[in-house]
Amino acid sequence: MDMKKEKTTSSPQKKKSQAQLILIRFTKNKLAVIGLIVLVALMLTSLTAPLWLDYSKVTHQSVRESFQTPNAEHWFGTDQFGRDLFARVIYGGRISLFAGLVTIGIAFLLGIILGGAAGFFGGAVDTVIMRFTDILMSVPGILLSISIVAALGQGLFKMLIALSVSLIPRQARTVRSAVITMRGQEFVEAARTYGCSNFGILFRYIIPNVLGPLIVGVMMGLGGVILQIASLGYLGIGIAPPTPEWGTIISENQANIMYHMYLGIIPGLFIMIAVLSLNFVGDGLRDALDPKMKN
Amino acid sequence: MIKYTLRRLLLMIPVILGITFLVFFILLASPGNVAQMVLGPEATAEDIAMKEHDLGLDQPIVVQYIKYMWNALHGDFGTSWFQNFNVMEEFSHRIPYTLSLGFLAIGWACVLGIPIGIIAAVRHNHMTDYVVTFFSLLLSSAPAFWLGMMYQLFFAQKLGWLPASGVGSFKYYILPSLSLGGGILASNARTTRTWLLDVIRSDYVRTARAKGNKESTVIVKHALRNSLLPVITQIGVSFSIIMGGSVITETVYAFPGIGSFLINAVKTKDIPIVMACIVVVAVIVGLTNLVVDLLYAVVDPRVQLGSKKG
Numbered sequence: 001m002d003m004k005k006e007k008t009t010s011s012p013q014k015k016k017s018q019a020q021l022i023l024i025r026f027t028k029n030k031l032a033v034i035g036l037i038v039l040v041a042l043m044l045t046s047l048t049a050p051l052w053l054d055y056s057k058v059t060h061q062s063v064r065e066s067f068q069t070p071n072a073e074h075w076f077g078t079d080q081f082g083r084d085l086f087a088r089v090i091y092g093g094r095i096s097l098f099a100g101l102v103t104i105g106i107a108f109l110l111g112i113i114l115g116g117a118a119g120f121f122g123g124a125v126d127t128v129i130m131r132f133t134d135i136l137m138s139v140p141g142i143l144l145s146i147s148i149v150a151a152l153g154q155g156l157f158k159m160l161i162a163l164s165v166s167l168i169p170r171q172a173r174t175v176r177s178a179v180i181t182m183r184g185q186e187f188v189e190a191a192r193t194y195g196c197s198n199f200g201i202l203f204r205y206i207i208p209n210v211l212g213p214l215i216v217g218v219m220m221g222l223g224g225v226i227l228q229i230a231s232l233g234y235l236g237i238g239i240a241p242p243t244p245e246w247g248t249i250i251s252e253n254q255a256n257i258m259y260h261m262y263l264g265i266i267p268g269l270f271i272m273i274a275v276l277s278l279n280f281v282g283d284g285l286r287d288a289l290d291p292k293m294k295n
Numbered sequence: 296m297i298k299y300t301l302r303r304l305l306l307m308i309p310v311i312l313g314i315t316f317l318v319f320f321i322l323l324a325s326p327g328n329v330a331q332m333v334l335g336p337e338a339t340a341e342d343i344a345m346k347e348h349d350l351g352l353d354q355p356i357v358v359q360y361i362k363y364m365w366n367a368l369h370g371d372f373g374t375s376w377f378q379n380f381n382v383m384e385e386f387s388h389r390i391p392y393t394l395s396l397g398f399l400a401i402g403w404a405c406v407l408g409i410p411i412g413i414i415a416a417v418r419h420n421h422m423t424d425y426v427v428t429f430f431s432l433l434l435s436s437a438p439a440f441w442l443g444m445m446y447q448l449f450f451a452q453k454l455g456w457l458p459a460s461g462v463g464s465f466k467y468y469i470l471p472s473l474s475l476g477g478g479i480l481a482s483n484a485r486t487t488r489t490w491l492l493d494v495i496r497s498d499y500v501r502t503a504r505a506k507g508n509k510e511s512t513v514i515v516k517h518a519l520r521n522s523l524l525p526v527i528t529q530i531g532v533s534f535s536i537i538m539g540g541s542v543i544t545e546t547v548y549a550f551p552g553i554g555s556f557l558i559n560a561v562k563t564k565d566i567p568i569v570m571a572c573i574v575v576v577a578v579i580v581g582l583t584n585l586v587v588d589l590l591y592a593v594v595d596p597r598v599q600l601g602s603k604k605g
Contacts, residue, residue, distance in 0.1 A: 132313075134310050136314070138313075139314055139535075139539075139576050139577050139580065140535045140539025140540075140576065141539060142542060142543075143542065143557070143572070144318075146558070148321060149561070150322065150562075150564060151321040227439075230438045230440075231438060234438070234546075235546060235558055236562070237561060247440075250438075250440070258452055261448065264441070264445075265445075268437065271437070271441065272436050275436040275437075276432060276436040279432065
C-alpha cells in the first residue's frame with residue numbers, strides 16, 4: 001500500500017490518488033462491501049466480548065439447563081452441559097478468526113523471505129528453496145499439518161506453526177514468480193547503478209511492487225486457513241477442549257446434533273459466513289487493485 | 296514421452312525421500328517418551344530400555360530412518376506400536392476404500408461441475424447463472440466436515456434416502472463422495488464458467504457463429520475444448536486436496552479408509568502408521584500429477600513435455 005502513496009506524491013497533477021481510486025473501485029462492488037462489514041462486525045463482537053459478555057458463561061455448566069433451544073436468555077440455546085452456545089460461539093470467534101490471521105501472517109512473512117531470496121538470487125539458492133517447497137507440497141497441506149500436530153502435541157501456538165508450515169510453499173512460489181518478473185525491470189537496474197545493496201533492492205523496490213497481488217492472495221488464503229483450523233478442531237487435534245473454537249464446538253456437539261440441530265447448524269453457519277465474507281472481500285480487493293483482471 | 300515419464304518418476308524419488316525424512320524427523324524428535332507411552336505408566340526403566348531397543352529407538356535417527364526406508368522399499372512398513380498388526384496388510388484393506396471414494400469424488404466434480412459451469416456461462420447474467428455462482432461460493436465456503444454432517448442430517452436422518460455412515464453397497468459411497476468432492480465441484484463449475492465466458496468472446500467463436508452454426512455446436516465443438524484446459528490442469532491439485540480431505544470425510548462417515556486410520560494413529564502417536572500414510576499419499580499424489588501432465592499434453596498439442604518443469 002505504501003507504494004501507492006509514494007506514487008501519489010510523485011504525480012500531484014492527478015486529481016485522485018491511487019489509493020482513492022482503489023477505494024472507489026472497491027466500494028462499487030456491493031458484495032465486497034457487505035463482506036467487509038460482516039467481517040468487521042464479527043471481529044469486533046468477538047474482540048470486545050470480554051467487555052460485555054462474561055467469560056464464565058462460556059464454561060458455566062448446569063445440567064438443569066441442558067439442551068435448551070434458542071430463547072431469550074440463551075440466544076443460541078445450550079449444549080448437553082447447559083453451557084450457553086452464544087457465549088461459546090462469540091468467544092470461539094476470537095480463536096477461529098485471529099488464529100487464522102496470525103497463521104497467514106507467519107506464512108506471508110516466511111513466504112516473502114524464502115520466495116524473495118529464491119527469485120532474486122536464482123541459481124543454487126533458488127534450486128534449494130524450490131526443491132524444499134516441492135517436498136512440502138508433495139503431500140496435501142492438511143496431512144502435513146496433522147503430522148506436525150502429532151509431533152508437537154495440542155495447543156494454540158503449536159497449531160499455528162503446523163498450519164503455517166503447510167502454507168509457506170505456495171506463498172513462497174507466488175512471491176518467487178512475482179519477483180522474477182520484476183527483477184529485470186529498469187528501475188531495479190537503476191537502483192543497482194547507484195549502489196543499492198541486494199537486500200535494499202529486494203525489500204525497498206521489488207517487494208513493495210508485488211505487494212498488491214500478494215495481499216489479495218493472503219485474503220483469499222485466510223478463508224482456507226479458517227476452514228483448516230475448524231477441521232483440526234473437529235478432528236480433535238486443534239485447540240485443547242475447554243477453550244471454545246468453532247470447529248471444536250461442532251465436534252463436541254456431534255453426538256447430539258440428530259435431535260438438537262441448532263447445536264451443529266449455528267457454529268457451522270458462523271464459519272461459513274466468515275469464510276464467505278473473506279472471499280467476497282478478497283474478490284473485491286483483487287478487482288480494485290487490478291482492474292485489468294476483472295471479467 | 297517415455298523418456299519424460301521416466302525422468303518424472305526419477306524426480307519423484309528425492310521428493311518422497313525428503314518428505315518422509317522430514318516427517319520421520321519431526322515425529323521422533325518431538326518430546327515424549329514413545330516406549331513409555333506404548334508400555335503405559337507402570338513400566339519400569341528396564342522395560343522401557345528393552346522396548347526402546349526392540350523398536351530401534353536407541354539408535355540415531357538417521358540410522359532408524361535408513362532402516363525404515365529399506366524395509367519400506369521391500370513392502371514392509373513395520374507393525375503398529377500399539378496394536379500388534381502389520382501396517383502394510385491393514386493398508387491393503389483400506390487403500391481401495393480411500394481410492395474409490397476419491398475417484399468417485401473427482402468423478403462427481405467433473406461430471407456435475409463442468410456441465411453446471413457450462414450452463415451458467417451460456418445463461419450468463421440470467422437467474423441460472425446467479426444461482427450457480429451463489430451456490431458454488433456457498434459450497435466452497437462451508438467446512439467439509441460440517442457439510443458432511445448436514446448431508447447426514449438431511450438425506451439420512453430426515454429423508455432416510457441414504458445410509459448415514461459405514462460401508463456396503465454403492466449407496467454408502469454417495470454421501471461421502473459428494474461431501475468430499477463438493478468443494479472441487481464448485482471450483483470446477485466456477486473455472487469452467489469463467490474460461491468459457493472468456494473463450495465465447497474470442498474472434499474464432501464469433502467466426503464459428505458467423506458461419507451459421509447452431510449455438511450448441513459452437514459451444515460444444517469450438518468453445519468448450521479450449522475452456523476445459525484449465526479444468527484439466529486443476530485435476531492434479533484437486534486430487535491432492537481430495538486425498539487430504541478424505542481424512543475429514545472418512546472421520547465424519549466412519550469410513551474405513553486410510554484417512555480415518557491416520558487420525559487415530561496421530562492421536563496415539565503410532566509412528567509406523569503415520570509414516571506409511573505419508574508415503575502412500577505422496578506416491579499417489581505424485582503419480583496423479585504425472586498422469587495429469589501427460590494427459591494435458593495429449594489434450595493440448597501445443598504443450599511440449601520436455602520443456603515444462605514439473
